[in-house]
Amino acid sequence: MLDGVTRRYAVGGAAALDGLTVPVPGGACLVLLGPSGSGKSTALRLVAGLEPLDAGRVLLDGADLAGVPPERRRMAMLAQRPLLFGHLSVLDNVAFPHTVRGVPRRRAHADARARLDAVGLPGFERRRPGELSGGQQQRVALARALAAGPRVLLLDEPTTGLDTGARAEVHELLRRVRADLTLLLVTHDPVEAATLADRPGDRVAVLRDGLLQQHAPVGELYARPASLTVARLLGGRTEVPGTVRAGRHVSPLGALQLPVPVPAGPGVLVVRPELVELVPAGSGIAGTVAEVRVLGARALVTVAVAGAGGTARVHAEAPLGRQPAVGDPVGLRVPVDVRTVVPPSEDGERQQLP
Amino acid sequence: MARPLPRPGTAPGWPALPAVVLVLAVVGAGLVTVLLQALGLLPLIGVPRLSGAAFGDVGRDLGTGTALSLAIAAASTAVAAVVGLATALLLTGRRWLGAAAALTVPVPHLVGAAAMGLLLADSGVLARWTGMAGWPELVGGRWWVAVVAEYAWKESAFVALLVAGALAGRLGPLRETAALLGAGPWRRLRHVTLPLAAPALLAACTISFVYAFGSYEVAALLGRASPEPLPVLAYRLSRSIQLTERPQAAAAAVVLVVVGLAVVAVAAVALRRSLARTT
Helix, strand or coil: CEEEEEEECCCCCCEEEEEEEECCCCCCEEEEECCCCCCHHHHHHHHHCCCCCCEEEEEECCEECCCCCHHHCCEEEECCCCCCCCCCCHHHHHHHHHHCCCCCHHHHHHHHHHHHHHCCCCCCCCCCHHHCCHHHHHHHHHHHHHHCCCCEEEEECCCCCCCHHHHHHHHHHHHHHCCCCEEEEEECCHHHHHHHCCCCCCEEEEEECCEEEEEECHHHHHHCCCCHHHHHHCCCCEEEEEEEECCEEEECCEEEECCCCCCCEEEEEEECHHHCEEEECCCCEEEEEEEEEEECCEEEEEEEEEECCEEEEEEEEEECCCCCCCCCEEEEECCHHHCEEECCCCCHHHHCCC | CCCCCCCCCCCCCHHHHHHHHHHHHHHHHHHHHHHHHHCCCCCCCCCCCCCCHHHHHCHHHHHHHHHHHHHHHHHHHHHHHHHHHHHHHHHCCCHHHHHHHHCCCCCCHHHHHHHHHHHHCCCCHHHHHHCCCCCCCCCCCCCCHHHHHHHHHHHHHHHHHHHHHHHCCCHHHHHHHHHHCCCCHHHHHHHHHHHHHHHHHHHHHHHHHHHHHHCCHHHHHHCCCCCCCHHHHHHHHHCCCCHHHHHHHHHHHHHHHHHHHHHHHHHHHHHHHHHHHHC
16 A cells, blocks of 8 residues: 655655555555656655655555565565676576575575476576576566565566567566566556556556556546546547537537536547547548558548537547548547546546546 | 678777787887896896896795785785775765765875875874874884785775776666565675676776785885885895896896786686676
């Protein structure tokens, strides 16, 4: 549990982390999601005891960890870089937590071998860390972290430096070895957040400028972002300014019925591109294709919709090869349940909509 | 078309040629001259004749001087290593402290020796301040304390800067990782910090040792007249008014160079192994 956790690097300066309060249920995964400089890595270091708190408390099983040094917190960290000890073999790296606790060498090595097997690296015991690929090094680092027997595993952007295949391997391993371990994951990647925080009790806390923007299951973040910041961070692209009147969002797209009650006033309609349907011209909201960008197996189609009060740009996805061409007239269908209205200001979470 | 960069360790060596030629010309000429003199092939007077007499004539002094010089170099290097390593660990992340530690480096050994003499002599500053009766014989005494102290004082700053430079940026994250894996301060020092610092520490200690082993002025200023460390012996013989002692001076210089090179060779092998372990 993080309770009012605050950290300032300069006296009187802006807080890197300002009063962060989030529960972390035992065995669950809490993701701290945010852009660079949002304070998410600071939060992780504060939890680990690597930096002092300026205010607030970090509680583990109800006990305040104030004054408890990192080596006694029973937390292990998997960082962006593997940070393996170059002067030790792979086996001795994984045996390190046992070695420093005085476990007999034979037993420490036996456990380390089992850990290496578990991360798919049998036969790598005698190698030096420098002889392994980035993905292999990260797997050794994971085996070493697990060998410490932590209650909480801290993950600081653990796959940022890896290629796609190695990322998937590390994600799969983390899911496999997780069991009842409590995970605290820091990432700027919503896909990574969604991949690892997929159990019922898992939550994502979105941070910006040291402030909590939203704390919710990952599905809710995608479906109901609380602010423009959250919507953008999760890959939302369509932002249509308008006004809410009598449960409808009025904009160049028309007066669109909203799925939940929203207070009247200015509001921005946000809709995820994959939830917008492209239909033949003549049905749905009429628009013209303004831009097409290929994103791997999908194409991102930007549709300009001229209406009362101006032109709105709506983004939709289409399978590659089936996308319309620029200038084509198309129709758009925005299902009622995917329409979300957020306050016009970026961090308007204080005006949290239902 | 852009040429690919050479792989590490495979770059051509020719750009270093001018420096190599210069070093070989100056050092090589000096060494060859000294060797020829020591073997009787370049006498100041008389007929050149191959002989090991110069070594035999001062054989006892060579043995004593070598042992004494090795002891002084070992003691001062050991103290410099401990003090320098401790300082380096304090330096990490503290720039102002690094600058303060670096102040010692540009002070010449001769000035340091004079200062150490003024500080530690029986009529020196410390003896006067403390007013201690029976002040120990630190300068010119049996245990060469002032000589060892001067070398250690000067070289510890050098060791600290070298080790701190090698650890900068690497040590912090690894120490934090070790802490989170359950290692307390002592275990972190033993299992992470010392192995990481070892190559730089070894390199710095080798340089310090060879310098202390081969340098003349500090031992001449702060040491006793007898027995003489090897460089002091070589210098005295080379300044002797008896020209027949020049081959003996050369013999002392040859021993000095051979022992120094042997130490460097052993250290180079150890350094290579240490680097292989930590990179």
